[in-house]
Structure formats: C-alpha cells, structure tokens
Amino acid sequence: MFERFSKSARSAVVIAQEDARELRSSTIEVEHVLLGLLAQAEPELRDLLAEAGVTRDGVKRTLARRDGGGPLGQEDAQALRSIGIDLDAVRESLEANFGQDVLERPAPEENGGFFGRDRGMRFGHIPFTRDAKKALELSVREALARKDKSIESGHVLLGILRSPNQTTVSLFGGSGPIHDLRPKVDALLDSAA
Numbered sequence: 001m002f003e004r005f006s007k008s009a010r011s012a013v014v015i016a017q018e019d020a021r022e023l024r025s026s027t028i029e030v031e032h033v034l035l036g037l038l039a040q041a042e043p044e045l046r047d048l049l050a051e052a053g054v055t056r057d058g059v060k061r062t063l064a065r066r067d068g069g070g071p072l073g074q075e076d077a078q079a080l081r082s083i084g085i086d087l088d089a090v091r092e093s094l095e096a097n098f099g100q101d102v103l104e105r106p107a108p109e110e111n112g113g114f115f116g117r118d119r120g121m122r123f124g125h126i127p128f129t130r131d132a133k134k135a136l137e138l139s140v141r142e143a144l145a146r147k148d149k150s151i152e153s154g155h156v157l158l159g160i161l162r163s164p165n166q167t168t169v170s171l172f173g174g175s176g177p178i179h180d181l182r183p184k185v186d187a188l189l190d191s192a193a
Helices: 007-022 030-040 043-051 057-067 073-083 087-098 129-144 153-162 166-172 177-192
Strands: none
Touching: 007 030, 007 129, 007 153, 030 043, 030 057, 030 129, 030 153, 030 166, 043 153, 043 177, 057 166, 129 153, 153 177, 166 177
C-alpha cells in the first residue's frame, strides 16, 4: 500500500512518527498524521488548511498542552486545591530551592542505557493506532474512488476527514468545518490532476 503514496504523502507519514515521538506519545494517532501533513503537504493544501484555521504550530501547541507539555490550567489548580495542594505554594518552594527559572529549564536527559533502550520513546518504532491506520486506509479508498493513480497528501487529508477522532474534530473546530473542507480538498485534487 505504501508504495502508491506520493513522496509528500509518504514524508507526512514519516514526520507523523517523529512528531509523535517529540510529543512523547507511545502511539501515532490521527492527529500526528495531520501534523505530518501540515509539515509535508503541498503548499496549496497547507494554505487550504490554514484558511480553515488549522496550522502546524497551532496543532502542535494544542497537542503539547493536551499531553502535559504545557502548564497546568485553572481546572487543574482547582482540582489539586480540593485535595490540599496549592500550586502557587509548590511553585514558590521550587523556585526558592532551585532558582527562579526552575520550571522553564528543560528536564535533564535520562541515562540512555545500552543503545538508548532506557530512554522511553526516543528511538525505535512507534505503532499506529487503529484510528490512524483506518485514516490511512481510507486515504487509499479515496484515491481508488476518484480513480487516481497515486495517493497524494490530499487523499490522506480526505481519509482523516472521513473518519476523524475526537481530537481532530476539535482541531478542525467541529463537524461543520470538516464537512465544508471535504469538497475543497476534492476540488484541489481535481485541479492537480
């Protein structure tokens, strides 16, 4: 199946794995495939996504926040306060003991062990989730239904739009914008053919 993917579509899938690793995900999700598309798709497709309010920086920021890469929010602070933990007091204590910028400094690298095996998700294969595989399979079906000879980035986006998960629905702003985007992607693929 992968041999029918265009260079940009194939690169998007490779970048999806790198993005998943960078975001410390143990699996490649549909949203990582979207991130890969935003990095590697043709400029016209990226422009179309940007018009829909979906940019690589925005998606990456949202995913980092969701996955714990961002600071704790008000809801988190309230939940911790309800069990007797005051985030402001914890922050003050950390800064008093370790310096003002302690929370902004990167975490120290872990000891890598033999060939980096103890480094978590830094090396090795990250599996695709069932939903991400389904999105890629749907991209093949989209290309076949259109009678296109190869699977382009637009087909991958159509696969994502055809079967979005909860996160991608949120990233696109709901099911309405997803529904509106499909014909625009089809038109873009038609003009490229």
